[in-house]
Amino acid sequence: MSSQKKRNFQIEAFKHRVVVDPKYAEKTWKVLEHAIHEIYNHNASGLSFEELYRNAYNMVLHKFGERLYSGLVSTMTSHIKEMAKSIEAAQGGLFLEELNRKWTDHNKALQMVRDILMYMDRTFIPSTRKTPVHELGLNLWRDNVIHTSKxxxxxxxxxxxxxxxxxxxxxxxxxxxxxxxxxxxxxxxxxxxxxxxxxxxxxxxxxxxxxxxxxxxxxxxxxxxxxxxxxxxxxxxxxxxxxxxxxxxxxxxxxxxxxxxxxxxxxxxxxxxxxVNMLVNDKYEDLGRMYSLFRRVPNGLSIIREVMTSHIRDTGKLLVTDPERLKDPVDFVQRLLDEKDKHDKIITLAFNNDKAFQNALNSSFEYFINLNSRSPEFISLFVDDKLRKGLKGVSEEEIEVVLDKVMMLFRYLQEKDVFEKYYKQHLAKRLLSGKTASDDAERSLIVKLKTECGYQFTSKLEGMFTDMKTSEDTMQGFSASLGAEISESPTLAVQVLTTGSWPTQSTATCNLPLEILGVCDKFRQYYLGTHTGRRLTWQTNMGTADLKATFGKGQKHELNVSTYQMCILMLFNSTDRLSYKEIEQATEIPASDLKRCLQSLACVKGKNVLRKDPMSMDIAEDDAFFFNDKFTSKFYRVKIGTVVAQKESEPEKQETRQRVEEDRKPQVEAAIVRIMKSRRVLDHNNVVAEVTKQLQPRFLPNPVVIKKRIESLIEREFLERDKVDRKLYRYLA
CATH class of the missing domain: 1.20.1310.10 (Cullin Repeats)
Structure with a gap:
């Protein structure tokens, strides 16, 4: 195999330069310039864009890009200036139309020119940092048309x-x-x-x-x-x-x-x-419009909120301090509920359910409800009215809705323990008189209260229901133990109430008729025989009785009365006339209760089974009372209520307040001990602040009361004062 010598190839430059026609650039530019004129004159249809592109390409290739660019600027400028004159000449409403027409023409022309000069746009312009063709066309239009003085x-x-x-x-x-x-x-x-x-x-x-x-x-x-x-x-x-x-x-x-x-x-x-006018007249559409417009500006919603809050507080203050409104507790609370419903609806429909507005509404209600110290009592009376029997046309669902609304008012109360005190009294009366609308509604409210305030708040209320159920079972056992005797003696129904669960009752009793005492003694023997270590006290001020009565012409009626009224009426089995003093001595009923009972029996039209001498609505100590043998009624069963104020009298109110204050003392002390046990050492102001915070869900404790309870705990050696700083307390383990 013969070896072949390796050859090296070399490419050399042309020995002779290619000579370009010295007039090449001008000739080529003239062709392109003519084309640009034709384009601006709307004669572009006869042009060969391929040939024009090649010419522009060759000019750039042969280093005549500068000539091409400067020629473009001057040619385009002259056409734009001509357009500007046409625009300036346009009169009135034609001015904008002419401007728009020329702008459209310039844009179309610019697009065609840009296509022809595309190679220059992509290579020459970036390398020389000149303005691209399209941008150049816009700048020239701006400077020679838009920014001209005319x-x-x-x-x-x-x-x-x-x-x-x-x-x-x-x-x-x-x-x-x-x-x-x-x-x-x-x-x-x-x-x-x-x-x-x-x-x-x-x-x-x-x-x-x-x-x-x-x-x-x-x-x-x-x-x-x-x-x-x-x-x-x-x-x-x-x-x-x-x-x-x-x-x-x-x-x-x-x-x-x-x-x-x-x-x-x-x-x-x-x-x-x-x-305020919009709020008063429920102008939801206007209020919604105000809300949506004002929310667009700084502090707009806060102004609406402040005016709304001020209005609600003023309205509420008038409502809770108006002496006329205070005469009817049920109406008082209903107006509060109506006011709450009204503003809830406004916030929902007009204020987009805004939480800040809802909070403002809540704080306003909390403010004015607590201005009236009787609000807890009145709310309890309202519940009492709704849960008593005899509410026609009100379904359980409707009662449930009302109870939910009442719970809302209850949340605003600062003195929840005062409500509890009254609620317990009113519940006791409903349960003992059998006047509750439904056990389900009663228990439903207790569940709501427990959810809101915890087990401690409702444990005694639940105990009352337990006692009622236990009493039913006890009475069944007692009836069975009497056997044949049951028909010979008055029928007795007893509720055995656990001391502590029920409201504290006065120990005042009355002299029961002998017939009733006999059956009471039988029950006492039965009950104490089945339960050891218990003591029974008869609460005669809380009972009721059904009496059969025969009047002048043999007319018979069944009278539904209180235990006190029964004691009074049974005195007239042996006499026709008794003085106030004789009735008082025979029954030993407390004077205030006795007067109300006698008013109910002698002074109420249609219920006057007794007559009074002299005839008047007030009971005096020298009055005389007679059995009214002329009494008639279209009903066989006649219910005789006791004349009683729906809300507490001033002395009763003071007594309730005193009991509440007494109940608060151990709660304040317990809170102080809890705090001091965990903190060991704390100054007076912080103790007051933490006690207030802990007890706020039930009531707002008075700082003076807290101070007194601290003093009491120091005396009993739960706490001691610091020897140097008297305002500092130490917990004694």
């Missing part, structure tokens, strides 16, 4: 005039406006902003300042808000039709400031139409 101000004024005319109700050519605005945007953000947006915002501020001043003088609050809302929506719509989207925030800010923010104090306080 067009710039005229264009701005024409556009602002069209906006003004549209605001006053004229129909304008929105399509033309959109094209012109888009032209300004295409020329650059700064052009749009400086030549249109800034003056537009400035003029709008003046327009809305004047218009709002005019409206505020002649319109009521509701109408003003409608106009403001309409103007705001118009501006938002205007932006969507022909302005830059970024202008929306700026123009809406102008409307908000001039029409709402600058007048919001005057609007909410407008006589006969402001916020």
């Amino acid at each position: 067009i710039q101000m005229r264009l701005r004024d024409t556009l602002l005039d069209l906006v003004q005319r549209e605001r006053t109700g004229e129909v304008i050519n929105r399509g033309l406006m959109r094209n012109i605005i888009n032209m300004l945007i295409d020329l650059g953000c700064s052009v749009y902003q400086e030549d249109f947006e800034k003056p537009f915002i400035e003029v709008s501020g003046g327009f809305y300042c004047g218009e709002s001043q005019q409206f505020i003088e002649c319109c009521d609050c509701g109408d003003y808000l409608k106009k403001a809302e309409r103007r705001l929506n118009e501006e938002i719509e205007r932006v969507s039709h022909y302005l830059d989207a970024k202008s929306e925030a700026k123009i809406t800010n102008v409307v908000e400031k001039e029409m709402i923010e600058n007048h919001m104090h005057r609007l909410v306080h407008k006589d006969n139409s402001g916020l």
